[in-house]
Amino acid sequence: MLGEIIAVGDELTSGRIVNSTSYFAASHLFAAGHKIAHMATVGDEAGKIGTALLLALGRADFVVVTGGLGSTSDDITVEAVAEALDRPQTFYPEIFAKIKECKAFAKMPSMEKMAWLPSGAEVLKPGEKMAGFMLRYEEKPIFFLPGVPNQMRELMLDRVLPRLATWKGSSLSLVRQQIYKVFGLGEAEINTLLAPLEEQGDAVRIGYYPMADEVHVSLTVRGETSREAEALFLSNEEKVRAALVEGLYGEGADTMASVTGALLSKAKLRLGLAESCTGGLMAHEITGVAGSSDYFTGSVVAYANEVKEGVLGVQQQTLVDHGAVSEETAREMARGARKVLGADLAVSITGIAGPTGGTAEKPVGTVCFSLVTPDSQQEYTFHFSGKRPLVQAKAATMGLDLVRRYLLEHG
Amino acid sequence: MLGEIIAVGDELTSGRIVNSTSYFAASHLFAAGHKIAHMATVGDEAGKIGTALLLALGRADFVVVTGGLGSTSDDITVEAVAEALDRPQTFYPEIFAKIKECKAFAKMPSMEKMAWLPSGAEVLKPGEKMAGFMLRYEEKPIFFLPGVPNQMRELMLDRVLPRLATWKGSSLSLVRQQIYKVFGLGEAEINTLLAPLEEQGDAVRIGYYPMADEVHVSLTVRGETSREAEALFLSNEEKVRAALVEGLYGEGADTMASVTGALLSKAKLRLGLAESCTGGLMAHEITGVAGSSDYFTGSVVAYANEVKEGVLGVQQQTLVDHGAVSEETAREMARGARKVLGADLAVSITGIAGPTGGTAEKPVGTVCFSLVTPDSQQEYTFHFSGKRPLVQAKAATMGLDLVRRYLLEHG
Known part of the structure; x- marks a missing residue:
């Protein structure tokens, strides 16, 4: 089907944030076989929102509108649409009941606003405290989604794409x-x-x-x-x-952490970590998976060298001879982590995330790893490009990938 | 002045790349005092480009158009504009001379196309091999910039903003x-x-x-x-x-971690952590700030109870009597972290991030904290709403906020 996307918000027209919701919508609509010929971004002004919507409805088979559904005074999408499409705002008692369940409600009477929708609105996730509804206009669906990226994405995947896939008149193969x-x-x-x-x-x-x-x-x-x-x-x-x-x-929904976790679970092995430059990111990714306590014992984030020595048992001489960022130090960190964390496998990560700390021999982005298992130990050195957060992210994913590849071979 | 931004390209309407050029233009125009009420993105179709431009010219004092100025067959902005504004394409010999200097020219005769611009076009950087020109339409400037981000940014800063700042009739506040x-x-x-x-x-x-x-x-x-x-x-x-x-x-650019880090740095105090349900996230946020090694020693991510006991020295009896998620356990975790990590201050976090593990007494979202300092120790229990990642994020930020508030009072 031919669709259009409208993003609403002064934060977009003033360039305060990049428009990631329209991008997300466009990529998924395109992948599902729809065509988007036109995308618009308008500020928080009722007239502009209404005009953009009417223009889009004149050209397209469906429209996705994001943003402006909250309870604050600058959230005016509902008002704008009620006016532009002549669908007077109507009180939805079931939404109001959901809102009243919120502890915050007593403090914020303005939240009642979210229970008023244009007449004819179908709430997209009626059981949940999440804005988002659909209107029909001359048999064309218009989806109104929150501008908050994670809510917008959830509704896009769970509601918008499935509804469009079975919409009558859809000539989609x-x-x-x-x-x-x-x-x-x-x-x-x-x-x-x-x-x-x-x-x-x-x-x-x-x-x-x-x-x-x-x-x-x-x-x-x-x-x-x-x-x-x-x-x-x-x-x-x-x-x-x-x-x-x-x-x-x-x-699909796999992440490197979920895939690696499933392999650990299957092999009945428990993992421990010693992290320096990733500062806990690898542990955080692992524990982002529900149920990770079955195969993850913990991580020693050894940022200071004293912690590498005191908690992980790295030899002072190793740090002096080879430096904190070296395969030798990584080797002792991994061994120490395996022991103190009571793990079967342990990964260590020590590197230079930048922006400072690089040398000619070990430039920013140099990261050393060690993977110790019940019957082997192996070190690795990689050079990751990018700024500090990207180096940390790549290093954490690489740490997981080392475990994944080991388990694929030996699991 | 009131402006509009139009981005051209199928790579944008199909969601293959995020629209960073419109974002860049909007943020700089806004900062310079202009107002952008409407932004549009259209695919590589001449009719759509022309219509979008005419609409924008009807509403705004100036228009910035990005993309579609290259030499390949899908670059049709010039053709679309020549047609829509009735400015027939004209051959620019000085541009052709520049193009012929390129080594790539011999291989790509289609590059000649870039020497044909709408009549009346003023090249923005005549001395350089870079597309980009301006047209006047009823005394309104229209800037055409390449979609390549670094070229677009250069022309935006060096040409578009200065020209607009001195444009006659500009009533800039x-x-x-x-x-x-x-x-x-x-x-x-x-x-x-x-x-x-x-x-x-x-x-x-x-x-x-x-x-x-x-x-x-x-x-x-x-x-x-x-x-x-x-x-x-x-x-x-x-x-x-x-x-x-x-x-x-x-x-501005402050984050909770950078603000707390600056306070630690100023007070010359070093922080250590004991994390359970946040799984290393608080440590990761702290170490996301360059230079954090000055005030952060490390974190023990004690996911398994054995680690809480073995590394942090939590009493088995405490875990049995009060459970892992309790102020009593948090208290011993923080003390242990302060000791083994050689820190002045330590924060511990232990809670139920969900989706499982909640009980009637301690529902999902219950998180206990302890903050131990050289001369005090205090426990806290909070209930955070949301799914697992949100509970983790809120708990990590709260941990930082406890340190921040302590340092504001005692620093």
Whole structure:
């Protein structure tokens, strides 16, 4: 279907934040087979919002509007739409009941505002305390989503895309899509590996989405029947796997931490960490997965050398002879972590995240790792490009990837 | 002046890349005192580009268009504009001469295309091999910039902003803006506190931007002269501070971690952590600040109870009697961290991040903290709402805030 996206907010027109919600909507709508010819961003002014919406409805089959659904005085999307489409605001008692459950409600009577929607609005997640609704206008759906990125994304994936996929009048052929997650290969490298798949015409589309430290690849397949789509999807998925091999660590909602955690769980092994330059990020990624206490014992974030010595038992002489960023220090850190944390496997990370601390011999981005297991120990040194947060992110993901690759071989 | 921004490119409407050029243009135009009421993104279709431009010219005093100026077949901005504004394409021999100097020219005869511009075009950097020109339409300037971010940014700063600043008929009022960062107060609560400031008309605008675990507030002030804008800004800033008190932790580029770090640095105190449910996030936030090794010694991420006992010295009896999530356990964790990490201050965090592990007495979101200092120790219990990542984020920020508030009182 032909769609348009409208983002609302002075924070966008004043360039205070980058418009990530329209980008998210466009990429997923495109991947699902829709076409977006026009995207608009307007400030918090009712007239502008209404005009933009009417223009979009005149051109497109559906519209996604983000932002301006909150309870503060600058949230005026509902008011603007009620006026522009002549759908007077109506009180939704069931929304009000949900809002009243919030502890914050007593302090903030303005929250009642969120229970007033344009007449005819269908709430997208009625059971949850989340703004977001749909209106029909001349049989065209208009989706109103919060501007808060994580809520917007959740509603986009759980509600907007499924509703559009089955919308009557949709001339969409059946679509099957999967996201593949790749670590350790660059976008251009992946592009080269998958180039042959792009020569199948419109029925098969490959998308490349570079993230901070990894690349997500989308495979979108269309067919006239679900059987046709499924068959074409399976043959292409096989080709993707064959091309990316071990660089492909997961798909869909997988993260490097969830995939590595599942392998640890399956092998019944417990992991411990000794982190210096990542400062706890690898531990945080692991513990972001619910149930990680089954296979993760803990991490010693040994930022100061005294902690490397006192808690992890690194020899002072090792630090003097080789420096804190060295495979020798990494080796002793990993051994120490395995012992004091009561773990089966341990990973250590010590490096120079920058912006300062680099030398000619060990420039910013140099990171040493050690992986110790019940019957082996191996050190690694990598050079990561980018600024401090990116070096930390790449190092943490690499630490997980070392465990993942070890378990794939030995698990 | 009132401006509009149009970004051209299928890579934007298909969500392949995030639109960073419009964001860059908006933030710099806003800071220079211009107002952007509308931004558009259109795909590589001549009709759409022309329509978007004519619409923008009907509403605004100037327009910035980015993208579609290259030599490939999908670069059609010049063609679209020549048609829409009736400015037939004209051959620019001086541009052609520059292009022929390029080594790549022999291989790509299509580059000649870049020497054809709409009649009346003024090249923005005539001496350089860079696309980018200006057209006048009814005395309104239209700037056409390449979509390549670094070229676009260079022309924006070196050409567009200076030309607009001296454009005749410019009735620019001067703008002063600041961002205030708030923790511990909700968006609606802040809105209530700052409501009186919103009653000053167009000269003073307040924006509310809820982030995961905090709220950013923008104060934007306009005046006819810089002196007027400055005076109005200072009186309003004072009111913002008076209203938000200690909930206001920083401004501009400050983060909770950078503000707390600066206070630790000033007090010459070193911090250590014992983290359970945050899994290293608080340490990661602290070490995200360059130079944090001056005041941060490390963290023991004690996910397993064995680590709480073995590394931090929590008594087994305490865990049995009160549970891992208790003020008693938090107290012993903080003491142990202070000792083994050689720190002056230590914070411990132990809680139930969810989704499982909650009980009637200690529901998901219950988090216990302890802050131990050279001469005091205090425990706290908070209940955070939201899903696992949000509970973790709120707990980590709260841990930092406890240190910040202690140092404000005792530093």
